[in-house]
Amino acid sequence: MSKRGNHVLLKQPILADLSSPKPALTLADAVGLIVGIVIGAGIFETPALVAANTGNGTALLSAWLMGGAVSIVGALCYAELATTYPNVGGSYYYLKRAFGGNTAFLFAWARLTIIQTGSIALLAFVFGDYASQLLPLGTFSASIYAALAIALLTALNVIGLQQGKRTQNILTVAKVVGLLLVVGVGLLFSASPASPIPATSQTTNWGLAMLFVLLSYGGWNEAAYISAEIHDGRRNIVRSLLWSLGIITVIFLLINLAFLQGLGLEGMAQSSAVAADLMRRAFGEPGAKFISFLIAISTLGSINATIFTGARTNFALGQDFSLFSRLGQWEQRPSAPKTAYLLQAAITLALVMLGTTTRKGFETMVEYTAPVFWFFFLLSGLSLLVLRYREPERQRPFQVPFYPLTPLLFCGVCGYLLYSSVAYTGKGAIAGMIVVALGIPLLWWERTQQRKT
Template sequence: MASKTTLSESGISTPKPTLSTVDAGALIVGMVVGVGIFETPALVAANAANAQVALTAWLLGGIMSLVGALCYAELATTFPHAGGTYHYIHRAFGDKLAFLFAWARMAVVQTGSIALLGFVFGDYTSQLLPLGEYSADIYAVLAVIVLTNLNVIGINSGRWTQNLLTAAKVLGLLLVIGVGIFFATAERASTAPAPNQTTTFGLAMVFVLLTYGGWNEAAYLSAEVRGARHNMVKVLLGSIAIITVIYLLINLAYLHGLGMVDMANSKAPAADLMRRALGEGGAKFLSFLIAVSALGAANATIFTGARSNYALGQDFRKFAFLGRWSSKSTPANALLVQAGIALLLIILGAITRNGFKTMVEYTAPVFWFFFLLSGIALFVLRHREPEIERPFKVPLYPIIPLLFCATCAYLLYSSINYTGIGGTVGVLVLLTGVPILLLGNKQ
């Protein structure tokens, strides 16, 4: 295992506990409640036998996320570190896998997610204020540049941007929920699936768990949350509880306002719901809400993604420039490099003209592989470092960690099975880190 960096010992700024539990919670809710909840409920409904099964899938998704959060709560409170999952993999499996994980986040997972969210922001903002043929791409580029600069300026501007975006998003979602429950009425009260639709509950759960994805990013905040050894449990469990309630309520609104059949057949259930209740004005409001949601998720992804890049720079000499923490409590170099890669991916998406789908496929297999490793790391560290104080221990050990690992393994299989060329490209980009690792010299 690597020793502590000489950068911090030389007097250079290092992460400080400046975030409250509310700040951290806003980051996690803002990241998880992104854009998926506006689209995936239709896919879940199409693969559920009836409305009760669909709602059960969303509740089960919250429970499965809670299982994972309990595992991460132990890791984050025992080993608070800006590197988050990188740090756990480093302690459990050593330098090589840790490097490949950090490389994957920098070149595939986080930057691909930032580009994906940029495309969503661009698509929906262009419906309100088009800028020509490449309108969505222009907005995507602007979003990455502006949000990155807000985070480079300082942690206060980054966290207040996130708090405001998350508050606006949650209020907007509450409005959609209210419209669906109190103003919209389904034209058909059918609870059956769409005609000739073969329901697949396993596939429904794939979409559900993808929509819940992102809560694990709380690990990258553990070095910056005040009283992290106790408060990280509140951040993780509280965030998932809020997210689960929001997801159940929004699905109830969809079912009440559209009905099971129309919901399953809809390509944009939230837009259809608002259009049915409030006309085109409601649909335009939803476009604005989705744009805000995409910005909030992008800002949170930018914020946490740079932390693992910073940890990479702390441990590997070739990337030492990433391991510098500015006096404004931000990993400025890591933020800028991350933005540069995300902008390259946006350019790639603009060329292919299928940016959103490509980015989803690009990130999924690599993400679930390393998520599985983080669950296995819990077992390894329990065995290897039993003497370390653990402020929080996973209840019902080893059953809950085994459930978490099984879920990750299932999602890894599903992401490989259901993704196309984008997933293959993501794996190949991950493998480009191997020669870099072999050629590099560790500190």
Template sequence: MTEGHVSNTAGEAPRATLRAREAVAITVGIVVGAGIFRTPSLVAGAAESSTMVLLAWAAGGLVSLVGALCYAELASTYPHAGGDYHYLARAFGKRLAFLYAWARLSVIQTGSIVLLAFVFGDYASQLVSLGPASSAIYAALAVSGITGIHWVGVTAGARTQNWLTVAEVVGLAAVIVAGLLVAPAAAPAPAPPDTTAWGLIMVFVLLTFGGWNEAVYVSAELKDAPRRMAPVLVASLGLITVLYLLANAAYLRALGLAGVAASDAVAADVMGLAFGPVGATLISLFIAVAALTSANATVFTGARTAYALGRDHPALAVLGRWDVRAGSPRNAVLLQGLAALALTLVGAFVRDGFKLAVDYTAPVFWTFFLLVGLALFRLRQLDPDIERPFRVPLYPLLPALFVITNAYLLYSSLAYTGKGALLGVAVLAVGGLLILPLQSRNKDTAP
């Protein structure tokens, strides 16, 4: 048994106690986050009509469903706490798995934290503006504050997270009602020129759908998981797609395409039209708190990834130290916080810090989504006789569609996004340069 490994006895193993409806609720809670209150503005800004906006969100639901079916096969065949890290290691080896862990530490989780911090900043600025750089100032305060809390060792309870997720869905429902039934319809506006960038639109849409890949981990606690995992994912993504379509229909009816594109706080603008300043203030406060809650959870999971990376690689052992008194991997928390704060400060010097964080995260995110799709094909070849409790229907057509879509989104995230994308790719490249010296040091320090 290797150091740090704790065996799972029968009493310690997760028990299958979740029913399908509970698993659906968990999955919806993971996916529906603060992004739906911010990315619709970016989608509208890249589209030529309201119809195209709604088609994009519907397509996002379908593409996510195809990906979820691929993940359901991987999760049911290779159950492991390492998730994507484990699938990539089995399919392509430890070097690529290390690169994924590095990307998750330095780009994917960091970018997600900053995305959420800027959502918090945009909506907090609706309440109390701190000047021209108000959103960035709030975002930096959020990153610093949450990092400090986790460094001390205080974390938000699961019950608090669950209640705030419920509140987030209720708030989204309130915006839908306000935009579709209460607020006056926006006056028709001249159609913009045909400049739709479908690739860029889908980058924003599918990042907002992101998180369902984490949801497959409820399979260990789901009753009759091999039979129910796929229906749970289908039902969850169906519900999420309906919510997202209704939310965007509400935004577009109340503000119009141009109004949605110009808004930094689209939900607050809709609630303001429907219920006046009080409505706008309440929804801004609610979304700011929801964004902080999501950021808190992202800091928590991201720091644990960095901790695991330090445990696996002696050369990075400084990250793999756990402070027992604090109950927190303090070094990993601090490094992640500094990286997120640096990206936030860069965002202060651009027009839209939220979009910078999207640009920074998207190419790396889609690179590894693409590789996980390819891993499904590779593992079918490597393990032809292994039991697969769930198989992707219409194989190889649906996995191929998933891979092709991710390849297109990777291209789009590089072709249509700004300099932030190059920064994210450069940070990923640094991880590639670290592989060989780290492996060499690992051999030197091995017992």
């Protein structure tokens, strides 16, 4: 998820290529940006879900290692698309160029109703789980906190751009501090002898495990956009992707090793707030409350950033499609796409209600977003193959290595995860697919209106 999909930040019609971006980023700049984008709040929630779907500690760590490898393969494919077609529309533009406007419209519709809003709801449930460790609010505590966070941060952004930026500056630091604390504590404190790490606790379900793993790695597709702006791109694109994803993989392995060492596999799988439980075991209730506070604050930063960017993609949608024209209105005072913010908040709050009815808010949001996300990810991978075939003379500043094996491998992984997200999930996945289908009559209406004008 918040991290799954591409931000379509448009200031002009997305049909046209933009002028070539300036190569202003150094290798270090690019690595820092990619690492910052990918490491989000999900890493404090997904380890427990991965543990519940892996049979032993080795399988758990192997899943996180494979997640890094899959991310590198996908990032290489996106790097070619981003440097060959440097358009701010991102995946929207690739899909439009390869498969036509209808597919691109459905992608934009999915971002509005599923991918971006689902990511906000997903992050809000992470916030709710950890805020509930500090002050429980009853049976629906996580959902209440999630709804309050969405409403408050949306209001803050509606007030104006400057307030949103100020909020973001403080919230990012807590994430780094929290990660370092959890890793240090987990590696220093072992699981108690009464609950050792079991050799086998359950059968490994690789499909579900990888869904949760790759949710945490989500965001490298956003990072591919900067590939056209890296100095000495031919040399540094691959280096920045490999270095950043290598660093991220090491961090994710360390934090999962820390959880495994400190709680044991069964302790991880049974936890609703794994970092808090680890700190509780090491330092008692004060430790759990301290790390819960840090993670809750960190998650607010991720929610705020996703709300901010999501409203702007919806603003772009409103400019490009008459059916959503009201979303394309920008309030000058304050400077914000107010209607886009409000609609986004309304949809996200509805998704919080969906997660509440299943009593598994975070997991339900993964189910809701995953099939749609992996479907369009698969199409994005296929678009590389289609555009290579249709436009063989197009200059490609970066070419994915081992073509066509690399994009075929990526498409194969996307296809497998699309299958897994449908086969092993429940009500959330069905709801997501229904919502995508609702975009078809809207597409027909849009085309009808275009023919009349």
